[in-house]
Amino acid sequence: MSHVLCFCTAAYRHCHFYPSIAIRVYKTRSELWSSITPANLRKLEHSHRCCLKHMQCLSRRTPTNFTLSAINAVPMETVIDHKKLNFLGQLCNIACSYMAKRVFNIRLTHFQHLDNQSLGFIPDINRILTKYALHHVLDIYLSDGVFPFKFAWERIIYEKTIQRSNSDFFHECVENYPTCAPLILRFGGVYGPWSDIARNRRLFAEGQ
Numbered sequence: 001m002s003h004v005l006c007f008c009t010a011a012y013r014h015c016h017f018y019p020s021i022a023i024r025v026y027k028t029r030s031e032l033w034s035s036i037t038p039a040n041l042r043k044l045e046h047s048h049r050c051c052l053k054h055m056q057c058l059s060r061r062t063p064t065n066f067t068l069s070a071i072n073a074v075p076m077e078t079v080i081d082h083k084k085l086n087f088l089g090q091l092c093n094i095a096c097s098y099m100a101k102r103v104f105n106i107r108l109t110h111f112q113h114l115d116n117q118s119l120g121f122i123p124d125i126n127r128i129l130t131k132y133a134l135h136h137v138l139d140i141y142l143s144d145g146v147f148p149f150k151f152a153w154e155r156i157i158y159e160k161t162i163q164r165s166n167s168d169f170f171h172e173c174v175e176n177y178p179t180c181a182p183l184i185l186r187f188g189g190v191y192g193p194w195s196d197i198a199r200n201r202r203l204f205a206e207g208q
Contacts, residue, residue, distance in 0.1 A: 031087035033080060034124040041077060048076045065169045066177065074165040081128050085157040088125050088138075092147040112142060132160040 052067050053060060068074060091104045111122045129135040134156070141147045148156060 031080075031084045032121065034120050036080075044076050063173075063176075065172050069166070069169045069173045072166055074162055074169075078161050078165045081132070082157055082161040084121075084125055084128055085132075085134070085161065086154065087121075088129075089147070089150065089153040089157070092141055093150055093153075108138075108142070132157075134160060 049064055049067060050060070052058075052071070052073055053062055056067065056070060058067060058070075091101065094101050096102065096105075107120075107122050111126065126135070126138070129138055137148065137156075147153070
């Protein structure tokens with residue numbers, strides 16, 4: 001019981017701190033990380049998982065899917081993809097009077113006409129859009145100049161990246177750990193019953 005209580009308290013205390021501080025550092029200019037190698041990404045994911053396990057008082061052998069789902073976290077690759085998609089929305093929605101918009105449109109047009117460009121933001125975002133089945137949005141932008149407004153685009157990319165990743169990990173954990181997963185894990189912003197114990201740990205201790 002004490003281990004579960006420690007786990008819940010640690011997860012509750014840090015589930016807001018880590019995204020707001022550590023993840024914010026990771027995301028700094030990550031929309032321009034077009035040359036990141038698979039080896040560097042693996043190192044980043046490893047440090048991400050180690051931080052999540054340490055702050056939740058979990059063993060290093062704890063499965064990654066459980067570690068992430070316990071505090072509604074996602075892999076760093078998903079975080080970076082979301083950041084890049086958000087940056088795409090900013091570029092497509094700014095006024096054409098900005099130099100950045102004109103340069104982006106020119107490079108995007110050249111890329112679509114088989115420019116053989118293999119590095120940079122354009123080929124990177126093209127890969128990400130295909131990965132999340134969002135390439136039709138860019139096709140419409142190229143043909144008609146229409147792109148979803150800021151809040152609509154933010155909702156779309158959140159559902160396609162963060163929310164889908166959370167859902168996949170959550171259901172995977174519920175299937176693999178049917179005994180403890182429903183009690184501890186959270187999905188869609190809803191905590192399990194153990195979070196109430198963590199929030200009221202002082203009162204719980206006083207009642208012992």
